[in-house]
Amino acid sequence: MKKLSAVCLLLLSGALAADIPLDNLARLEGMNSLLEKTTYHGRTALKMTEKEPGPGSAFATIKDLEFHDGVIEVEVSGAPSKTADPTARGFIGVLFRMQGNQAEQIYLRPSNGRAEDQLQRNHSVQYCAVPDWGWKRLRDETPGQYEAYADLQPGEWTRMRIEVHGKEARLYVGGAAQPCLIVKDMKLGDTRGGVALWVGPGTEGYFRNLTVKE
DSSP states (O other): OHHHHHHHHHHHHTTTOOSBOTTOGGGEEEESEEEEEEEETTEEEEEEEESSOSSSOEEEEETTOOBSSEEEEEEEEEEEOTTOOTTOOOOEEEEEEEETTEEEEEEEOGGGTTOSSHHHHTTSEEEEEETTBOHHHHHHHSTTTSEEOOOOOTTSOEEEEEEEETTEEEEEETTOSSOSEEESSOTTOSOOBEEEEEEOTTEEEEEEEEEEEO
8 A cells, every 4th residue: 555655646746757748838837938839840749949049048847747767758859040040050958857957968969960070970969967067068078978979950850768867868869779878977966856848049949749757
């Protein structure tokens, strides 16, 4: 009976949540984000753009959901907006284990996936931990360790699968059997917190089929 009660409590708290409906905007809490239910490439999706363009970013937190270890899966499509800075890459991804202003983060740079410059291709996927361990600090201090190549195209649907255990995370892209990025030492440690969908500066982003499992 005690075990059953514990499971019930986890279900009520959202800790075992799966198949989160993104067409229910009431389930999302936006931060500097414009959220809209739409159809994109023939599929129902959540559209996200920045409310206030600038050096920051936009995200939408899933209400009443906490995450520790498990799997986050979502289909995303990111591309630079028509008014984006030339340095925009269609940044799109996921924040997880969010606590206050801190979060682990894994995201894609779709415009880098098929670039003619190999170094740019090597920056297709990225791990960081906000706010202290941003991509630039990680790239400067440990080049190549927290980013990698994946075959991506801006504006096309791409499946992300993030497996998290303790201080480790693995990113699988597009249904691949092997991870394109392995992080052994997530900077916030073995923590627990919220989950959010994220877009970076100058990005028009779309999300669908979000599943969070513990």
